[in-house]
Structure formats: C-alpha cells, structure tokens
Amino acid sequence: MSEPRLTNPAAYLQRLGFEAPPAPTLETLRLLQLRHTGAFAFENLTTLAGEPVRIDLASIEQKVLRDRRGGYCYELNHLFLALLQALGFDARGISGRVVMGQPEGAWTARTHRLSLVTLDGVRYITDVGFGGMVPTAPLLLDSLDEQLTPHEPYRIEQHADGYTLRAKVANEWRPMYIFDLQRQEDIDYTVGNWYVSTHPESSFVKQLMVARTGEGWRRTLNNGSFAIHHMGQDSERRQVADVEALIGVLQSEFDIRVPTDPTLMRTLERLITPQ
Template sequence: MWSGDELDLDAYLARIGFPGGSAASVDAGEPRELRPDLATLYAVHRAHTAAIAFESLDVLLGRPVALDLKSIEVKLVHDRRGGYCYEQNSLLAAALERIGFEVSGRGARNRTRGDFVPAVTHAVLVVMVEGEPWLCDAGFGHQGPREPLPLARPGAEVRQGEWTYRVREEEGGVLVLCLLRGDTWRDLYAFSPQQYHPVDYVVLNHYSSSHPASSFSGRLVVQYPGDGVRRALVGRELTRLHPDGRAERETVGADELLAVLDREFGLRLPDRDAAELVRIHRAGD
C-alpha cells in the first residue's frame, strides 16, 4: 500500500541516523534492530522525528507538493528537506512497511485552533505490533509525539522525555491525542477508526497545499519537536515551548531568517530557494 518496496531504505536509515540498519539486513531478517517489533518501531519513529523537521515551505513558494514515494524520498531524504504530515507519514509508512510492519492510515481533525469543528486535514498512522495497535505520527509539528503511543489502553499516560501524552476515547470510537502542558491537558487532534489510503491523502494534500483557507497558504511554517524545548516558526514569530507550559516568543526578520532555519531546524535551502524565501519574508514587513 505504501510503496515500501520502492524505498531506498539504506538512504532513509542514513538520513535519520539509524545505527546499524540496512536494506540487506531487512531482507536477511537481521540484525535484530530492524525486525518488525516494538523496539524497532520506537527506534525508527524517534530517529525520524529527531532528524526531519516539519515544514511547508513549498506551499509558501507556490510549488506543488508531490506525494508519490520517489518525490518524497528525493525531497526529504536526498535533499535533506523537511515536509508536512502527508509527506512525513507517507515516508515513515513506506519504511515501516518495508521492514515488515502492518501499517494503515487515518484522517484526523486538528483541535489546536479553537472550538469549531475543523475538516479532516491531518494524516496519521496506525501500526500493528503483536496484535496491538500503536499510533505513529511524524508529522504534527512541534507538539507532536516523538514516539509511538498505545491505542489499546485509552487514558494511559505516556511519558516521552519531558512531555506527557495520552489517548482518550470519545463516543463512536473516536480517539483523541492529548498533550499535557503545565497542569492542563490539551487536545491535539481526533481521529475515527475509518481507514485512509494513500489516495485519500492526495485529496487532503490538494486542499492543504492550494486552498486559500488552508493554514499553510501564504504563511511560513517550520516546526521541530525537541526532547525538551519545542520550536515553531510561524510567519515571523519564533516560539519556544517548554513542558511546564511556558512559551518564549521572538520576531524573526528577513535578514536572520536563513540562520534561524539552519540553527533551530537544521534546514539549508538551495541558493535560489533561499533567496526567494527571504524575498517573500521581507515583502511582508
């Protein structure tokens, strides 16, 4: 389903800094680190979210966001760019499928933007390990999980570094991912049991990348879920989010934009793209 057989697994594992893994070892059933078990799922998920930033720069630059695996691989792996949820989780799904996991998609509603009912625009994954489902998501930006979360035990609190998550259940089997910020639990997104396929993400991606009402349209968005401080650059505002609920904010001007992208998010763009991004950023001053 996820074109895992087409993925350059060696290049992907090198990109995320995964130690000791290779396509040959997967095909041979060794080493142990690449078996479709829970330890591997944790390790790959954590390495992926540590290495690849969330970003929607192509939308801001007026370019189409391609979701075929080869295009995603060129951009996120070989060109060392980041991506948003459809790209990130499609790549993760392909890698997990290649390793031997059973992976299915879900569509989620973002609940961080107010009390209204938003459309389904977020892509997440459900991965089966020894008969139990686990939520995997490498594409929710700075508030997203760094590791898988169990779905078979709704309500259980899961500590990930200095951050705590839980998944609670609502009527109709809807599951809600929540994040503890300070002393307050906050909903991140909600998803139903309905399975989504890659072609469904093509439709969602079309809205997110081109509709004028999309939260990515005409706006710079780059985020990173650190172990301690979480970082987000939205428009001109750089936010550093702390586990205790504190948020530090500063304004990023055009002259410092490229340095901030490199230092805070590990992103370095080709000269032409960098110049165009700075021009757009300066035009909004």
C-alpha cells in the same frame, strides 16, 4: 497493484542512526519516531513558494532525503510509513481532523495523516508530522491512561466517532486532533493535501510554520517568531529581523536546505515584516 517502495532505505536509516535494518519491535518504533522528529523538520516552504506539494513516495524521497528538506504530514508520515513497512511492521495509514487551538467540540476538515501500527496484537498510533506538538513516541490506542513521551504526556479519548488525541500543556489537557481507523486510499490523501496546500483559508498557505524536536526541547518558527521550548522550563523567544536572518535560522536550527526561489523569498519577507 503493489505499493511503491523506498528506493534507498539504507540511506534513510542512516539518517536515523541505524547502520543495519532494525527488527520490527516496539523499541525500534520508539527510536524511529523520536529520531525522525529530530532529524526531519516539519515545514511548509513549498506551499509558500506557490508550488504543488507532491506526495507520491518518489517525490517525497527526493525532497526530504536528497534535497535535505522537511515537510508536513502528507509527506513525512507517508515516508515514515513506507520505512515501517519495509522493516516488516504491520502498519497502515489513517487520517484525522486537527482541532488544536479550536474551541472544545470543534469538528474540522479531515486534513491530517498518521499511521496505525499493530505489534503482537496491540495497536499504536505513530505520527512524525504534527508540527510543534508532534508526539515523540508511539501511543497505545486502546488505553485511556496518561502516556508519557520524551516530551509532553498524551492521552487518547475514545468516543462514538473515533478517538481524540490530547496533550498535557501547562497542566491542561488540550485536544490535538480527532481521528478514526477508516481505510484510506491515495485519493483521500490527495484531496486532503490539495486543500491544505492550495485553499486560501488554509493556514499552510498563509503563514510559515516550522518545527523540530530534540532532547528536552522543541523548536518552532511561526513567521518571524522563533522559540525554543524547554520541557519543564521557560521558553526562549526572539523575533527574526529579516529574510537573511530567517534563512540562517532555518538552516542552523532546523537543518533545512532553503531553496533559492524568488517567490518564496518575497513571501517570507512579507510574512516577517510588521504590518
């Protein structure tokens, strides 16, 4: 059974600034990853609306490319992998365990999707769906060195169970996620997505999380707390007062076409109202 294919890769590439399909090179991969994290926001509005998050390729294309929405790892990294494969990259999906914000040594559920790309025998990880700390460049897998990106530096630690991705934040190497290269099938992503989008203890059903990158900045929105993080400078922060203002921020700062769903509106109002 063949893998599903993108229905309109040309329109997808145009959103990323390419008028013609680029060659499958490292420079192309770098440009695609950087532009993707700027063009398509990380967001979890669907879960907050109480709707199922559909992760088949056709549904993701409709939502992200035609409905002008964003998504999270099971959507954005699936879409991105399909594009890489359409361009001729040697790429496949892998998965990991998010440990950002957890105590050192924590071992969490396998709920993150990313991709492995091999170029001329050299292996890289690429990820466009990791929220406010998404790497904005592909990272060499088989290197222990600090790796610079257009945003924070990252490094990959190797250990008996796989790898740990760390980012340098405030001069501290903080763990982001643990991952390995185990083969993944659609059912593995279906199970992870089901947990993330429906489990009552999942942060994706309990709070609004939105992120987008740009040249020298990251924008994040957590419930009503909006921030612009400038690389090497202080962050700008403000509270969003009401749902109307929140929708304005989602549209103007994250380029998201917000669905007019009554359940979503009620949920957003509850999340930004001081308890």
